[in-house]
Amino acid sequence: QQQVKQSPQSLIVQKGGISIINCAYENTAFDYFPWYQQFPGKGPALLIAIRPDVSEKKEGRFTISFNKSAKQFSLHIMDSQPGDSATYFCAAAYSGAGSYQLTFGKGTKLSVIP
Amino acid sequence: DVKVTQSSRYLVKRTGEKVFLECVQDMDHENMFWYRQDPGLGLRLIYFSYDVKMKEKGDIPEGYSVSREKKERFSLILESASTNQTSMYLCARQGAWDTQYFGPGTRLTVL
Numbered sequence: 423q424q425q426v427k428q429s430p431q432s433l434i435v436q437k438g439g440i441s442i443i444n445c446a447y448e449n450t451a452f453d454y455f456p457w458y459q460q461f462p463g464k465g466p467a468l469l470i471a472i473r474p475d476v477s478e479k480k481e482g483r484f485t486i487s488f489n490k491s492a493k494q495f496s497l498h499i500m501d502s503q504p505g506d507s508a509t510y511f512c513a514a515a516y517s518g519a520g521s522y523q524l525t526f527g528k529g530t531k532l533s534v535i536p
Numbered sequence: 537d538v539k540v541t542q543s544s545r546y547l548v549k550r551t552g553e554k555v556f557l558e559c560v561q562d563m564d565h566e567n568m569f570w571y572r573q574d575p576g577l578g579l580r581l582i583y584f585s586y587d588v589k590m591k592e593k594g595d596i597p598e599g600y601s602v603s604r605e606k607k608e609r610f611s612l613i614l615e616s617a618s619t620n621q622t623s624m625y626l627c628a629r630q631g632a633w634d635t636q637y638f639g640p641g642t643r644l645t646v647l
Binding site: 517 | 626631634638
């Protein structure tokens with residue numbers, strides 16, 4: 423079964439610090455790697471995504487680093503803020519199947535303390 | 537703004553009841569999905585649909601069925617609810633590329 427392994431399960435970071443969440447995948451056919459952010463009582467929302475033709479993508483304080491040979495990708499949140507406190511999910515998909523199924527990691531609960 | 541609406545935010549049902557969870561999208565997109573979310577397990581795909589009356593099983597279809605009679609509406613059905621189906625249920629629709637847009641979720645409690 424296709425899997426995406428995410429770590430850590432929970433993370434506490436001080437305001438202004440860097441939050442790092444890691445994911446590893448097994449299926450080399452995956453060609454799309456999004457990160458979703460979920461606040462309590464809300465559905466997940468797309469935060470940032472990357473395709474394997476680039477090694478890094480940055481949007482504001484959020485950066486995805488991608489290592490194709492190691493089959494790993496990570497989310498870095500720079501200058502973490504209390505408003506970033508949420509659960510983060512990595513995911514992977516292969517569009518070649520035509521069905522655009524996402525396989526999700528189990529999530530990381532981030533708490534940013536003042 | 538993408539809109540995926542789910543009929544109920546909270547639902548309490550009794551064991552053995554038939555339960556309908558409704559999802560409506562605001563776009564004319566073919567692909568729609570149902571997930572359940574449980575602490576420590578992430579999001580797990582129950583069923584998805586790639587067109588009207590078309591469906592495919594996801595990773596955990598047992599105990600569930602789906603209905604898609606119109607493109608904008610995708611329903612999840614629990615034929616005979618059980619306590620182990622107490623969970624958060626999330627509907628999503630496909631966006632550009634492989635992006636999925638989620639509804640706010642329905643928290644179902646089966647007593």
